[in-house]
Amino acid sequence: MASWVPVAKDSDFTIYNLPFGVFQNKRLSPRVGMAIGDKIVDLSVLYEEGFFSELSQLPHDIFLRDALNDFIGLGKPVTRKVREIVQNLLKEENDQLREHTCRGKAMVNRNEAQMMLPVKVGDYTDFYSSMEHATNVGTMFRDPNNALLPNWKHLPVGYHGRASSIIPSGVPIYRPKGQFKDPNKEQPEFGPSRRLDFELEMAFITGGPTKMGDSIPTEDAEDYIFGMVLFNDWSARDIQAWEYVPLGPFLGKSFASSISPWVVTLEALEPFRQAGPKQDPEVLPYLQCKKDHAFDIQLEVYIQPDGLKASKVCTSNFKYMYWNIAQQLAHHTVNGCNINVGDMMASGTISGPTEDSYGSMLELAWKGTKPVKLEEGGERKFIEDGDTVIMKGYAEKEGIRVGFGEVASKVLPAK
Template identity: 60%
Template sequence: MIKANDPSLHSWIEIAPNSDFPIQNLPFGVFKTDTRDPRVGVAIGEYILDLCVVGQYNFFELIDLDPNVFHRSHLNDFIAYGKPVWRAVRNRVSDLLRNDNTEISGDSTMIRECLVRQDEAEMLMPVKVPNYTDFYSSIEHATNVGTMFRDQKNALLPNWKHIPIGYHGRASSIVVSGTALHRPKGQTKAPDADAPTFGPTKLLDFELEVAFITGKETKLGESITPDEANDYIFGLVLFNDWSARDMQTWEYVPLGPFLAKSFGSSVSPWVVTLDALEPFKVKGPVQDPAPLPYLIFHGNHNYDINLEVLIQPEGGTENSICRSNYKYMYWNMNQQLAHQSSNGCNLQVGDMYASGTISGSEKDSYGSMLELTWRGANPIKLSDGTERKFINDNDTVIMRGYGEKNGIRIGFGEVNGKILPAV
């Protein structure tokens, strides 16, 4: 039997060689059109396979699920079925889209009903997010920030190499790609000022991150190991954790970020499954000292995913300012999830866990403006001649990501967001 990741697979749908969505990918998302209410779909080339319609034609009849689960405004009910069903549905979709399968391709009416062009659809938030955790797991990023705000000798705090640092964020303000956000307001205090003031942030930043989504619950008091985590992780999205640096500097001691982060985070609409990303597993950085036993894992759990950040001024062209890679993460997602549950905290379907800013060792791989401009000391010049220390009003920040191996590109599409003036 040919597996869904097989590089030799081809679809009866024409797909451009540089597409993020070949038949080997098949990410899940939620969309609507002028004539179709919200439902679940799978990306294939420039199209969406409407799983609601596919289910109505009984193409999933051999899979133990209610096909009406695809007539939803979120993926939660589907992914709650668990990994065996996610895998069975993806494999069945792969079979239906293969160039030697005529179950859909042999009927022009069925093709029209099952396929929607992506440019004619509106993508929605893929999941209803009950809980959101943001980690701080890139050693390069943590070292850069620690060097800036302390000194190079004490860049990493004593706990950093022993524990996947994280904090609980605001889930309600996570928005899908394409949603504009207003510049946030809050308290800031200039270094030479006696008292803080309230107003729009002057140091608005992005954070290049990848987030994973859980699809299996645990009971309060239960914990899982890193080796069990793959059964709990449905897939990954690109994640921009917007940050107001001047607000953050004033408020983060002693309890961490609050208003500097909670005004908005942006996610890509297509959830790429762990099965699709299997070919891109790589060994992560050596962890020294060795983690405590509950964080020990076996096998490879880092992923070779190329990441890029671009800034587009209003009416202008895109400017690439950062190229990084998800494989740089010091703490992998399996360790992050095991640590989240280690105290008995219960996991829920749809929970979102962001990686923290992903930076590499080279200056052009730093995953935030804070690092790229080194707190504004080294502005970035854009193609229109303007400079950026941080993000200006009406700038759009775009993030893209993909893995590529054996001539097959598995991509995430993009997450973009425009910053509007404060209100």
């Protein structure tokens, strides 16, 4: 497919993608749009002009809301059809929108828009699904010969995180404060974290609710998943290490998580579906999958010190994940836990098999013993004040490119 909208060859937002997001600018209130090239299609304008007339179930103001929840909640048959209609309108050979008097109003410049959090996140769960990451952490902090805990290959480990501190790309974070304990000292100390870290993750957004007591089987899981975003689960490693026994992550994680603002649908990711890593031992029947649920998504992380050039510090891929999105959702609900539209489920740190593919500074600098060199001089063991961490993700195959844009956030000194 080609579009009449100019799209750069390396653009993440091709006609094959068309992700959904919520934006505003100086003249427009918050509303739902779809990205293509350097433009945003204002879906409220298309609705006003009758382009969605065949979808009678669309409320008149559905695209004038400040979150995607209500739209997603209409169900995949509706959201898929909206995407198909817009995709058809943007095709090179279709002049319906291109020649329409509303074209100027419908096509908004992306560089003039402020992107907002795409969904109101009711609940957020973070998994721990990369075997390479779990092995690295287990090797560093426990026994290298028994890096994975006995349950790890039998179930997707996860914890319930803090939804209120999930923020969109571009919003800076403050260095967190808390308790930490130096192994060489008898008593803990309090102050700004000295080991602030990023975690390269992806997250899926749920698109359908369930009732308490119900479970979602793996074969139905993707019916409940609307799309995906890039996810930076900021971590204060020193605070985390002191607090996490016996109940797990708390203040070391809850201060901020940053996400990319454009939600890429599973339909757009379909060409990049592939088999995941072989799971051995065989998982229990409720976690077994009848089809492939892994996706070949290239991931990159950059650190940009204040006023200097960004340095690439990590190249990884979502296909490395041991536990896939269908298994994560099936396990999450197997006990009868109900989910709601707009819940967010993060993958856990995505690390690959090579040292340059590790998805956190904890691993890249190996607990601070191997500082990472930056392009314009200097090095990093962990993230410093003034640093901006930038994550990018895209899938590319046979001339088709579908990307996520980026999630970027600057670290400010502790308040």
